[in-house]
Amino acid sequence: MILGVTIAQVAVAVVAGLLCVIAGLAGRRPSDLTVGSLALIEVLLIVQVVIAIIAPLAGNPPTGSILEFWVYLVSAVLLPLGGVAWALIERSRWSTVIMGIVALSIAVMVWRMHVIWMVQVA
Template sequence: MTNWLATTIIVVSLLGAAYSLVAVLRDRAMDWGHLIALGLVEVLLVLQAVLGFVKLADDQGPKDSATFVGYLLGILLIPAAGAGWGMLERSRWGPGVIVVACLSVAVMIVRMDQIWTGDV
């Protein structure tokens, strides 16, 4: 894993969760800002996936590379699923879905770093 990128993903996803939580508390539906936040998280995750696979191909990965690859591919689905579900839910719970999606991304990045470093 690339530490600076993992930290950036965590910070951006937590900021996205905070922005979405404000919308939930204000009883607002999802807007373009939420989609932009999720899009930014997705771009960072794709970059992490590319760098992760390059490092795995160069034999720099963790001992349990299958679990890491599962997380690496699975995490890519979360922002897209959150955006789709959030757009379908036109109440305050649309941004609530995005809060959960962004928090899930942050937790999965921390878990991927634990797998990478062997601190399982």
């Protein structure tokens, strides 16, 4: 993984998460802004999938468990889709809060993926 990409993904996910949680607690329903923030997270996760495929071929293999890394990555890719689906089915302020929790969860997952890739020594 690339440290700059990881930091950018975590920053975007935290900002999107706080935006959604604050908007939801303020009583706002899902909007283009909140759903769009999760769409941006999804695009960055797709970029991460491409990087994870190319990096070992370019001489940057993971130091931790590759299976654990891919389970985190696939789960992280599926979470925004589930959060947005929930928001489109149940258009309430609580679905906006759920999208925020999804975004904050992704921030933690991306950082954990970075730790699995770079820090662990077996």
